[in-house]
Amino acid sequence: MTQARTRLFAATVIASAYAFAAPASAQDCQSRGDLDQLYCDRNGDLVADAPTDAKDWKDPDTLVFTYTPVEDPAVYANIFKPFQEELGKCTGKKVLYFQVQSNAAEIEAMRSGRLHVAGFSTGPTGFAVNLAGAVPFAVKGDESGFQGYQLWMLVKADSPYKTLGDLKGKKIAHTSPSSNSGNLAPRALFPELGLVPEKDYQVLYSGKHDQSVMGVVSGDYDAAPVASDVYTRMVHRGQVDGNKIRVIYKSETFPTSSFAHAHNLKPELAQKLVQCFTSYRFPEEMKKAFEGADRFVPVTYKDAWAVVRKVADGSGTPFNAATYAKQKQ
Structure with missing residues (x-):
């Protein structure tokens, strides 16, 4: 991400905090940890809770999915095509692959409600959790566990x-x-x-x-x-x-890239997404592309990302909007 895009994202995140009124449930929140004011974490798992009011749940006819732009986005659009098709069959919904050009664009897309499920790079996962309400649930891996790097x-x-x-x-x-x-x-x-x-x-x-x-x-x-x-x-x-x-x-x-869904998906849809991911087995072309990984392994952000949060805190760049504001200067 260029410094110009970083500055733009910082401004966008800060502006979004004022442009979108926090739901009443978030305003009344007594425990949110590092999460943005739009979200709440009552159970202490470090990720945003689903809204308590069912009218705030999202159940779109078309699911928008993407993968972190660590390389040319078109490369991953092709790699994930077989899974995209299977995800559509599994959920009974149309699945649209959304090519993003930067980590900031991907995070803002989920924050704004335009992205429903996504693969986030290791570092940006923390920002996606705290600033966009992402709920990580899986990492690529095999029968021995999740894939690392x-x-x-x-x-x-x-x-x-x-x-x-x-x-x-x-x-x-x-x-x-x-x-x-x-x-x-x-x-x-x-x-x-x-x-x-x-x-x-x-x-x-x-x-x-x-x-x-x-x-x-x-x-x-x-x-x-x-x-x-x-x-x-x-x-x-x-x-x-x-x-x-x-x-x-x-x-x-x-841990390598996380796969996360938006916190405000209808709970049944969120559960279905997790099931669709973790039951899927990669075809040969995906296994080759991802260094032998053959499945999505269930994980929690609280446990799997502990070492990553330690690095972020130790580097003076915790996963919050203030970090982006500092980078703007």
Whole structure:
């Protein structure tokens, strides 16, 4: 996400808080934690509760679905086509795939009610939960559990850089402000390893993980922290020659993209969506695209995203509107 889009999203989120009156149930809320004023969390699971008044439930004839734009959105529109068709059969509704160009656009689409179910990148999941009322319920995986990924620091294979310390004063591409592996995790993890973003190197936002990777290959950037699964998929698809890239750092494992529904869907529809996702088994082309994952594994935001929230808090960028307001300045 470019800085201009980040500023626009910050302004949009803040304006939305005033443009949309909070439901009475949210206004009367005694427990919302980090959630925006539009939402309430009475049961302490860290995600927005469904509205208490049935008239506020949404049961659309057409479900709008999308997946995080970590790469070219058209790539994922094709990958998810078999699932999109099955989701329509399972729910008995028309399913429309909505291509989004940025994490901010995806989050705002759910906040405004234009997006009903979506895959959010690891970092943006926190913003989607707190600012858009998203309720994560699954992550790609297999019978052994949900799929994870690591933050990898990439450099050109023929570069002289061997450690993070070698990158001081160099040009390093982060992906977007809300990205976990592309921005938040480096800010939280690198300082204790002797490399402080903004101090030891200038942060240059590329916008997306694939653009960071290609920027390293082309020499536009000396290095880039990216999600290991995105990079691996690019190599397998032949988008980049893995022999031209070297990995000089690997982090602990984070959960990969979440799948979440809007908090205000009719409860029966929300339950049906979860069932449709978790009972689905990926066809071969989806398994290949997602590194062997063959299903959607049930998870909760409270448990699966604990390490991600820790990184966000540790990097001084908690998942709230104030973070975007700071980035506007």
